[in-house]
Amino acid sequence: MLRLVALGYLAALLIVPVGLVVYRAFEDGIGAFIESITTPEALHALWLTIVIALIAVPMNTVFGIFCALAIVRRKFPGHGLVNSVVDLPLALSPVVVGLALVLVYGRQGWWGGWLIDNGFQVIFALPGMVLATIFVSLPFVVREVVPVLREIGDEQEEASATLGASPWQTFWRVTLPAIRWGVLYGVVLTTARALGEFGAVSVVSGRIAGRTETMTLHVEERYQAFEIQDAYAASVVLAVLAVATLLVMTLLRREET
Amino acid sequence: MSSVAQPVARPLRRRRDGALSLGVTTGYLSVIVLIPMAALLLRSLEGGAGAFWDAVTDPQAVAALKLTFVISLGVVLINAVAGTVIAWVLVRDSFRGKSLVNALIDLPFALPTIVAGLTLLALYGPKSPVGVNVAYTTAAIVLALLFVTLPFVVRTVQPVLLELDRDMEEAAQSLGATSFQTFRRIVFPNLFPAILSGTALGFARSLGEFGSVVLISGNQPFKTEVASVYIFGQIESDNITGAAAVSVVLLLASLAVLLSIGGLRRWATRHDN
Numbered sequence: 001m002l003r004l005v006a007l008g009y010l011a012a013l014l015i016v017p018v019g020l021v022v023y024r025a026f027e028d029g030i031g032a033f034i035e036s037i038t039t040p041e042a043l044h045a046l047w048l049t050i051v052i053a054l055i056a057v058p059m060n061t062v063f064g065i066f067c068a069l070a071i072v073r074r075k076f077p078g079h080g081l082v083n084s085v086v087d088l089p090l091a092l093s094p095v096v097v098g099l100a101l102v103l104v105y106g107r108q109g110w111w112g113g114w115l116i117d118n119g120f121q122v123i124f125a126l127p128g129m130v131l132a133t134i135f136v137s138l139p140f141v142v143r144e145v146v147p148v149l150r151e152i153g154d155e156q157e158e159a160s161a162t163l164g165a166s167p168w169q170t171f172w173r174v175t176l177p178a179i180r181w182g183v184l185y186g187v188v189l190t191t192a193r194a195l196g197e198f199g200a201v202s203v204v205s206g207r208i209a210g211r212t213e214t215m216t217l218h219v220e221e222r223y224q225a226f227e228i229q230d231a232y233a234a235s236v237v238l239a240v241l242a243v244a245t246l247l248v249m250t251l252l253r254r255e256e257t
Numbered sequence: 258m259s260s261v262a263q264p265v266a267r268p269l270r271r272r273r274d275g276a277l278s279l280g281v282t283t284g285y286l287s288v289i290v291l292i293p294m295a296a297l298l299l300r301s302l303e304g305g306a307g308a309f310w311d312a313v314t315d316p317q318a319v320a321a322l323k324l325t326f327v328i329s330l331g332v333v334l335i336n337a338v339a340g341t342v343i344a345w346v347l348v349r350d351s352f353r354g355k356s357l358v359n360a361l362i363d364l365p366f367a368l369p370t371i372v373a374g375l376t377l378l379a380l381y382g383p384k385s386p387v388g389v390n391v392a393y394t395t396a397a398i399v400l401a402l403l404f405v406t407l408p409f410v411v412r413t414v415q416p417v418l419l420e421l422d423r424d425m426e427e428a429a430q431s432l433g434a435t436s437f438q439t440f441r442r443i444v445f446p447n448l449f450p451a452i453l454s455g456t457a458l459g460f461a462r463s464l465g466e467f468g469s470v471v472l473i474s475g476n477q478p479f480k481t482e483v484a485s486v487y488i489f490g491q492i493e494s495d496n497i498t499g500a501a502a503v504s505v506v507l508l509l510a511s512l513a514v515l516l517s518i519g520g521l522r523r524w525a526t527r528h529d530n
Binding site: 002003005006007009010013014015016017018020021024062063066067069070071073074076078082083084085086087088089090091092093094095096097098099100101102103104108109110131134135138189192195196197198199202203215216219220223231232235238239242243245246249250 | 277278279281282283285286289290291292293294296297300339342343345346347350352358360361362363364365366367368369370371372375376377379380381386400403404407458461462464465466467468471472484485486488489492497500501504507508511512514515516519
């Protein structure tokens with residue numbers, strides 16, 4: 001009985017709607033689907049999405065490892081604050097994130113005017129979209145690595161330091177191998193979030209088709225232009241990426257145990 | 258969160274590598290998070306407290322905030338029940354395809370929110386093949402929020418349920434408790450902190466949700482316009498003060514939820530020991 005309730009709920013909310021979009025995307029045949037996702041705008045949107053992820057994910061990965069080390073291994077004033085600030089992007093509306101970035105980097109913002117005068121446009125351009133994506137996908141590596149660092153303790157690191165290894169050697173030879181699964185999970189989650197971000201990027205990008213339109217923005221633009229078929233097709237591309245993320249996570253978990 | 262034995266805290270010694278990780282952390286967090294948040298806060302107060310208050314108490318803003326809070330509360334209550342039931346079925350029941358269902362629970366985390374909205378609109382919108390059209394109503398907002406917050410309660414309750422010692426339940430049952438009594442007196446108190454923390458996370462997420470709602474809700478002021486859509490509209494029509502003020506309300510709400518989750522975690526781990 002409970003099983004029926006649970007599965008029925010999941011079917012109505014999740015499985016049938018997603019299945020229907022996939023069906024609709026291919027309703028007019030595979031040719032129509034391919035045509036929809038190979039328009040110059042769609043290809044540019046896909047390309048831009050990948051470029052943004054390629055910048056944001058490595059930056060958040062490096063930061064995430066440093067930040068997790070600082071949270072777990074160091075005691076410093078403001079420790080609790082750092083811990084809460086890291087979680088903020090999980091709880092904050094993406095639209096608020098976008099607005100905050102506009103207030104710093106927009107033409108009327110703190111530094112935006114000066115940056116634009118010096119030929120560097122952040123808002124309505126790639127740098128702003130990258131910043132927004134970094135903001136919203138910031139917590140994942142930290143949150144995956146922190147528990148692993150706690151669990152492994154620091155005996156091995158101390159042993160390595162006692163035996164004369166430099167902090168750098170200790171990090172590469174002892175710490176990093178021990179936390180690699182946590183880092184990998186974090187990277188996968190960060191990538192998924194980066195590819196799928198919509199609200200924050202929507203505010204800072206200006207949504208210029210073929211210029212500052214990512215894949216998610218393209219979905220919305222196509223929908224608003226009553227080109228539902230194109231919106232479904234682009235959605236399927238994003239859904240495939242999402243399912244691939246889940247698959248990688250499942251495989252990683254299996255590999256780990 | 259993890260139930261693995263925590264190493265006994267030992268005195269931390271000063272190490273030189275600490276300066277680097279600390280510097281990178283504070284520098285990065287400042288540039289990416291803190292400075293923009295400070296800009297937001299200052300901008301909302303630029304016209305003085307009076308202007309801030311006027312912006313927040315604008316009837317359309319009040320309606321949007323009220324709608325957001327009420328719906329989010331309703332959604333997390335549904336989630337608390339549905340999430341616990343799903344977690345229960347995934348842990349205690351066995352059926353074919355269970356691992357597939359288990360993997361699908363995370364789909365709302367991985368699926369872009371705009372796709373989630375479009376997806377629900379396809380099944381429950383004007384062209385619904387099953388004849389259910391809730392598009393542009395509050396029911397549509399509830400549906401979208403249920404979709405994006407589905408994993409929170411399931412994923413916090415599931416590990417607790419896995420670790421739960423079944424001896425207690427068996428003891429209760431052999432002493433003559435009905436299965437409902439066993440659940441209420443034995444299982445539920447153990448799950449409660451996890452349900453609460455999953456619910457709180459879902460609540461925070463609901464308050465700020467934008468992508469999944471924007472297509473399906475119709476965004477009618479005073480009727481189906483949630484706070485984040487209101488902010489977006491104010492940015493578009495260049496009312497930055499109004500947008501910033503309502504943003505600060507959402508920011509404070511998020512912070513309050515995060516802090517109470519932190520408190521909840523400390524409380525839960527104290528009960529573990």
